[in-house]
Amino acid sequence: MARILIAEDDAKIASFLQKGLQANGWATVHVEDGAEAEQLALGGGFDLLILDIGLPSRGGFEVLQGCARGGTGCRYSCSPAGPRCTTWSPAWTPARTTT
Numbered sequence: 001m002a003r004i005l006i007a008e009d010d011a012k013i014a015s016f017l018q019k020g021l022q023a024n025g026w027a028t029v030h031v032e033d034g035a036e037a038e039q040l041a042l043g044g045g046f047d048l049l050i051l052d053i054g055l056p057s058r059g060g061f062e063v064l065q066g067c068a069r070g071g072t073g074c075r076y077s078c079s080p081a082g083p084r085c086t087t088w089s090p091a092w093t094p095a096r097t098t099t
Contacts, residue, residue, distance in 0.1 A: 002047040006030045007037035007063065009055055017050060034058030042070040 004021055008014040009032045018028045029046075031037050034055035041049055041063065049067070051060030058066070 001025065001027050003027045003029065003045055004048045004050060005037060005040055005046045006050045007034060007055055007060065008032070008050070008052045010052070013052075032056070034060065034063050038063045038066045041067045 004026050006014055006017050006021075006028055008017065008030070014030050014032075018030055021028050029040065031040065032055075034051075035057040037049070037051065037055065038058060040046070049063075051063055053060040055063070
């Protein structure tokens with residue numbers, strides 16, 4: 001099962017993302033802080049990062065830069081204004097499709 005790290009400090013957005021992803025069979029981990037997100041991402045084991053740009057301590061782009069330096073090879077999504085403004089990395093290829 002794919003694991004997704006959600007780094008989002010807005011509880012409503014995080015809950016929405018988690019419920020939707022879990023209902024479709026994805027395992028999720030949620031954090032509210034950029035430094036914690038980077039630490040977990042660098043530890044490995046995640047297939048996708050969903051990053052809020054405006055996180056406390058370290059923004060989503062800073063987390064992404066740290067992960068790139070650390071060589072996680074993880075796919076990512078940065079959400080500047082919630083889930084409706086999502087940008088996928090060129091490396092993103094879904095592990096499965098739903099019908």
